[in-house]
Amino acid sequence: MSRTGRDNQPVHLSDDIDDFLRYLTAERGYSVHTVRAYRTDLDQLARFAADRGNQASADLSLELMREWLWVATQAGLARATLARRSASARSFTAWLAFSHDDSTDPAARLRSPKPGRTLPRVITHAQMTDLLNLLASRTAGGETLALRDRAIVELLYASALRVSELVGLDLADVDLDRLTVRVTGKGAKERVVPFGVPAQRALVDYLRQARNTLATEAAGTGNAGSPGAVPTVTAAPNATALFLGRQGQRLGVRGVYRLVATLLAAVPGTGPAGPHALRHTAATHLLDGGADLRAVQELLGHVSLGTTQIYTHVSAERLKASYRLAHPRA
Numbered sequence: 001m002s003r004t005g006r007d008n009q010p011v012h013l014s015d016d017i018d019d020f021l022r023y024l025t026a027e028r029g030y031s032v033h034t035v036r037a038y039r040t041d042l043d044q045l046a047r048f049a050a051d052r053g054n055q056a057s058a059d060l061s062l063e064l065m066r067e068w069l070w071v072a073t074q075a076g077l078a079r080a081t082l083a084r085r086s087a088s089a090r091s092f093t094a095w096l097a098f099s100h101d102d103s104t105d106p107a108a109r110l111r112s113p114k115p116g117r118t119l120p121r122v123i124t125h126a127q128m129t130d131l132l133n134l135l136a137s138r139t140a141g142g143e144t145l146a147l148r149d150r151a152i153v154e155l156l157y158a159s160a161l162r163v164s165e166l167v168g169l170d171l172a173d174v175d176l177d178r179l180t181v182r183v184t185g186k187g188a189k190e191r192v193v194p195f196g197v198p199a200q201r202a203l204v205d206y207l208r209q210a211r212n213t214l215a216t217e218a219a220g221t222g223n224a225g226s227p228g229a230v231p232t233v234t235a236a237p238n239a240t241a242l243f244l245g246r247q248g249q250r251l252g253v254r255g256v257y258r259l260v261a262t263l264l265a266a267v268p269g270t271g272p273a274g275p276h277a278l279r280h281t282a283a284t285h286l287l288d289g290g291a292d293l294r295a296v297q298e299l300l301g302h303v304s305l306g307t308t309q310i311y312t313h314v315s316a317e318r319l320k321a322s323y324r325l326a327h328p329r330a
Contacts, residue, residue, distance in 0.1 A: 012055055012056060012057075013046045013049060013050075013054075013055060013056055013057050013059070013060070014043075014046050016057045016092075016096060017039075017042045017043065017046060017092070020038075020042070020092050020095050020096075021035055021038060021039055021042075023095065023099075024038060028187070029187055029188040030187070031164065031186065031187075031188075033164065034186075037084065037088070038088050038091070038092075041084060041085045041088035041089070042088055042089070042092055044085070045065070045068055045085075045088075045089060048064075048068045048071070049064060049068075052064065057096060060093060060106050060107075061106050062106045062107065062109060062110060064106075065089050065106065065107055065110050066110065068085075068089075069082055069085065069086060069110075069112055072085065079112075082112040083112050085112065086107075086110050086111065086112035089107045089110055090107045090108070090110055092107070093105050093106055093107040093108070094107070094108070121269060121273070121277045121280060121281075122277075122280055122281050122284045122285075123264070123267060123269065123277065123278070123281045125285065127267050127268070127269075128157060128281060128285075131153070131263060131264075131267065132150075132153065132154065132157070132198070134263075135149060135150040135153055135154075135263075136150060136202075138150070139205065142209055144209075144210040144213050144214060145210075145246070147202075147205050147206045147209055147210035148206050148210050148211070148214070148243060148244070148251075149259055150202045150205075150206070151199075151202040151203050151205070151206035151243075152166065152243060152251075152256060152259065153259075153260065153263070153278065154195075154198055154199040154202040154203070155181070155195060155199050155202070155203065156256075156260070156275055156278040156279065156282075157199075157278050157281065157282050158195035158196050158198070158199035158282070159181060159183075159193045159194065159195045159199070159282070159299070160193075160278075160279045160282035160283050160286075160299055160300055161181075161183060161193065161279065162185065162186075162275075162276075162279060162301075163253050163256050163257065163274070163275040163276070164253060165183045165184065165185055165301075166243070166256060166275070167243060167250065167251055167252055167253055167255075167256060168183075168184060169181065169183070169241075169242040169243065170240040170241060170242055171240055171241075171242055172240070173242065174203065174242060176200055176203065176204060179194055179195055179196065179197070179199075179200055180192050180193065180194050180195070181193050181195060183301070185301040186301065189301065191298070191301050193299060194299075211242075211243075211244060214244040214245070214246070214248050215239065215244060215248050216248075243256075256275050257274050257275060260273070260274055260275045260277070260278060261273045261274055264277060279300070283296055283299075283300060286299070
């Protein structure tokens, strides 16, 4: 892994990390969140190496990286974190070897404990119905944020979107006539996802009665616009965004997380209570209803069918739980 700069000195590890992250962004099209995760892991590796007197990329060795993971294990880090760190290191050293025509890749044999796979939280049909009915009842008075929140949850459940995909939606991405939404997912890959009539109604109500209010208040006009028209706003800083926050800015991931977590806190069950629970729920309900696994894979935007198959395990576990409760000889 020897590499030198213009002054014939070994290139500092942190410089190579910066180049690698630029490569992930510019050439691989990785999201900001993914690149940030790589940054966190590799910066931690660089600090660990520096503490042991290793400042250059050439100083990375299999033994050093194994020690890095072992120390993290002793510190009680989760297996999922260890697996992610190992994957980050392998990707980085593979890039170094490829980009600098070096046949030596010290992390090629780096291994870490496989992350334990836990079944995701799934909300029952009855619970989802109650939750959506609650959100609908809150919109009776035409309150702006209630209309927006109902549209968010209806769309998350209807289309099984990732929260990052939801907050990245623009007005032009939604086709209310064809009941589809154009989504940019992981790796900047585009897909078109369907949604149902209830989500359409919630979106129309939000667009006609709430979004224009949020946008024009942020623009400082004090004019909420015509309540019966779908807005075309140019004055707000985030004029193209589908979902807006209180100040008229594009709604962020944290805002959606707080909304869903608050709603699910009152729903019986265990496990994570963020927006991903609605994605898990939608996928599981589709499979329970007889949807083809490949179709669900396409809907979710999964590259690997194996990722989607976790939901078949969820369905199987739900079936076994029902069996244990209902069968007299279970």
